Amino acid sequence: MKNWLNKYFMIFVASLALMSCEKDEDTVTVRTGTEPALTVSATNLVLLEDEKANDAVTLNWSASDFGYNAAVNYTLQFALKGTDFAAPVELNAGGGILEKKFTVEELNNLINKLQVTPFEENEIEVRVKATVSKFVEAAYSDVTQLIVTPYLAEPGYLYVPGGYQGWSPETAPALISVDNDGIYKGIISFVGATDLGFKINPARNWDMDYGSGATAGTLAEKGGNLTVPTADTYEITANTNTMTWSYKLKSWGLIGDATPGGWDKDTNLKYDNAAGVWKATIELKAGNIKFRFNDDWALNYGDDDTSNNILNQGGKDIPVTTAGTYEIVFDNENEDGSVTYSVTKK
Structure with missing residues (x-):
């Protein structure tokens, strides 16, 4: 009986060792990604409002390799020269995308988010950030220098249809971004309303709307209804750079x-x-x-x-x-x- 138990124990230990070896063979080594190589079609850009529909600049970058088969997401980061990207304006290019073309209007709106001086040369730095997971260190391209002369951005608008006004984007009041920098504010009255739900729309239609995101205070495309606590008047703030929103009583x-x-x-x-x-x-x-x-x-x-x-x-x-x-x-x-x-x- 004792010999039989010893043999059984040895077989069990051998099986564990074999399983361990098989697991080791499947281990993936994750390393810091290789740096994307960024190129731009022009580095000195004078942006004119009457040419806003024209192409302004194209950015291309090489793929980053993190050592295993994973979807790599690329984000373009823009910052004022000398700020070391402490508060960059970011544009998510998406997974596997290696090129971004900007029209004059798109680039002008983006550059104005940096609080630059219009109609003057501004020194801008741009780089590409490559990521695969929040648990893996991002890889960055070298920094490319741009000189950009923007024009004064027109105010931007978002519209707030909701139960308080019949869910009509055509007649909804607006949130305004004076500098068209992605931060919109406005006063919305829900006085007398029984339905306190609302959405935030980029145009006076339902082609696209922003609702509640996965966590409180976040926005998501076609998300659930946003809401305020009582039928009162609030200052609503929406930030399309960070896809967040907030409210405060202003009554x-x-x-x-x-x-x-x-x-x-x-x-x-x-x-x-x-x-x-x-x-x-x-x-x-x-x-x-x-x-x-x-x-x-x-x-x-x-x-x-x-x-x-x-x-x-x-x-x-x-x-x-x-x-x-x-x-x-x-x-x-x-x-x-x-x-x-x-x-x-x-």
């Missing part, structure tokens, strides 16, 4: 014993994107009103001189002498910096 309301909520609860005003003012039609009682920001007294406006309709921060209560239906308009975007209002009986 002006009316408060006072003349309002439906008294001195305890604001009646929200709705932001009119076209006019750039805050509005509401409200049933008021005889009494007093004030305007305040984000349901808090830290920033509020009253009127110390009712003859000119100019508000004063922390000013006196505004009297409403007769009950009725009133249109309220609050304007804090006047060119002279003043904050004005009107209370008009309907």
Whole structure:
């Protein structure tokens, strides 16, 4: 019996050794990828707006080899000279792609994201980043120097259709990127809405839309509905460089014993994107009103001189002498910096 057990044990050990050898033969050695070799068709570029549809430059690079059969993804990185790519503007070229052609408009929009000076020569550095996994060190090409004279980028727009306005991209308010640098902001009012879902669209149609990504605060093409927590007014920010978005409460309301909520609860005003003012039609009682920001007294406006309709921060209560239906308009975007209002009986 003992001899039989010994023989069984030896066979078991031999089997483990054989399996170990077979596993070693299948081991893949991962190494740092070879550096892509980058070439560009031109290095001194003057970009003109009336030529924006023309080809500007073509970038080509060689494949990077990481020592095993894996899909290599290539990303173009652009940075101001001397910044050591601390905050590059990146363009994902995709897996297995070894060329990128830029039109004048595409390159101009990309270069403007670096906060360059328009109509002047700007020294730009570009390189290619090759990756196969977040666990494997990336490989980079040598840096190529460009001199680019861009034109002033026109503002960029994204549109925000949602349940609050009937899911209509044709009439949706816009987020604006003043420098067309991929960062868009705008004020969106969900006041009175029961459906708080929305999307962010690059055009006034449903050909493409951005919704919720895999994690909170991220965007994905044709993702699920984005949403805000309550039917209030928010400043929405979308960053198409990082495919992220965020919101923060930005709400002006009316408060006072003349309002439906008294001195305890604001009646929200709705932001009119076209006019750039805050509005509401409200049933008021005889009494007093004030305007305040984000349901808090830290920033509020009253009127110390009712003859000119100019508000004063922390000013006196505004009297409403007769009950009725009133249109309220609050304007804090006047060119002279003043904050004005009107209370008009309907």
